[in-house]
Amino acid sequence: MSAICGLPILECVYCLACARWVWKKCLYTAGYESENWGLATAQEFEPVPRICRLILAVYEDDIRNPQWAPQGGYGINPDxxxxxxxxxxxxxxxxxxxxxxxxxxxxxxxxVSGLNLGKESDYIVLLDNKLGQAEFHGGYVHNGLLKAAGWVFDAEYEILRELVAENPNYMLIFTGHSLGAGVVALLTMLAVHNRDKLGISRNKIRCFAIASPRCTSLNLAVRYADVINSVVLQDDFLPRTTAALEDVFKSLLCWPCLLCIMCLKDTCTLEEKKLRDPRRLYAPGRLxxxxxRKPFSLFWLQDRKTSTCR
Structure with missing residues (x-):
């Protein structure tokens, strides 16, 4: 009888704990995470707006008649x-x-463009992963994104090599949004390790990953901070979620299940243990x-960065 009475009490305690966790998450803002980071200079951040405009062009059906009109002088030349x-x-x-x-x-x-919610193939790429499943030069990366990056590299490295040879003073830039950001981050790492195939030096390669999913282990995120730049906007979910992406998308039909998983992981896993886990994935490169800058303000924006990611 006492065991039966104790069960509802346990459920109530668990529900209250989860409710408290959800409430704290709702009040929490991502600005706290970067408040002690150094400020980015205008020169460092200058490429990002025009790079974002270029990514939008990938979504266009007709670049000569764009759906998203160029702004701020960031137009695309179709030729x-x-x-x-x-x-x-x-x-x-x-x-x-x-x-x-x-x-x-x-x-x-x-x-590279981002996730298309109507394409099953995109989910296959995203969910092809067990945390840190694929090894990569002393670290771990997202398995499905690495396969996608490898496919792009094999398909296009000859064209890129020709363009590099014809334009030896040009920078080689990889950029993408959302799912595409994870692909280009790993594509950049492949390019760095295959510079001989591209005929280019490391200091001529750059990556701008916009809202990238967590796709590299911490040691790789730091190792490639000189070439990979990740851009995170405020409380953006994809780069900041502590749950594995495969758990997130598999739990969409059962939102309480996802909350339960995240709550238990956040509550029961020590931060020191998370940092020591070599297979734990992070947003790539420099953030x-x-x-x-101010609560409820849409006009006080400030760029913040860190060269070591965490």
């Missing part, structure tokens, strides 16, 4: 587009992407965190 590939061209291995030769800024750019 500088080297190639575009959609889902059919990519056989569902990766999201659509584009190679663009930017003569104004002396850059060779490969831009630029765009946060609101």
């Amino acid at each position: 500088w587009v080297i190639l575009r590939k959609d889902y059919d061209d990519n056989q569902g291995r990766v999201t659509p992407y584009m190679i663009y030769l930017d003569h104004d800024h002396a850059e060779i750019i490969l831009a 630029y965190h765009i946060v609101e």
Whole structure:
């Protein structure tokens, strides 16, 4: 009888603990995480707005008649587009992407689009992972994203090598949004390790990953901080969630299940243990965190960064 009476009490305590955790999460703002980071300079952050505009161009059906009108002088010259590939061209291995030769800024750019909620192939890439399943040069990376990055590299490295040879003073830029950001982060790592195939030095390679999922172990995130730049906007869910992405998407039909998993992990796992876990995944490279300077203000934005990610 006492055991039966104790069960509802235990359930109530558990529900209260979860409710408290959810309440704290709702009140928490990501600005606290970067309040002690150094401030990014305007020169460091300068490429990001035009890079974002270029990523939007990958989503366009017709670049000459864009749905998203260019703003701030960040227009795209359709004549500088080297190639575009959609889902059919990519056989569902990766999201659509584009190679663009930017003569104004002396850059060779490969831009990859983000997750399409209506494409099953994108979920296959995203969910092809067990935490830290794929090993990569002394660290661990997201398995599905590494496969997608490898497919893009094998398909396009010859074109990139020709462009590098024809434009030896140009930077080679990899950029993407959301799922595409994770792909280009790992694509950049592959490019660094295969510089001989591209005919380029490491200091000529850069990556701008916009809202990237967690896809590299901590040691790799730090090791590639000189070439990979991740941009996180305020409380963006994808780069900041503590739950594995496969758990998040598998739990969409049972939201309380996801909350339960996240609550238990956050409560029962010590921060020191998380940092010591070599398979735990993080947002790649150097982080630029765009946060609101004042509560309830839409106009006081400040760029923050760290060169060591954590």
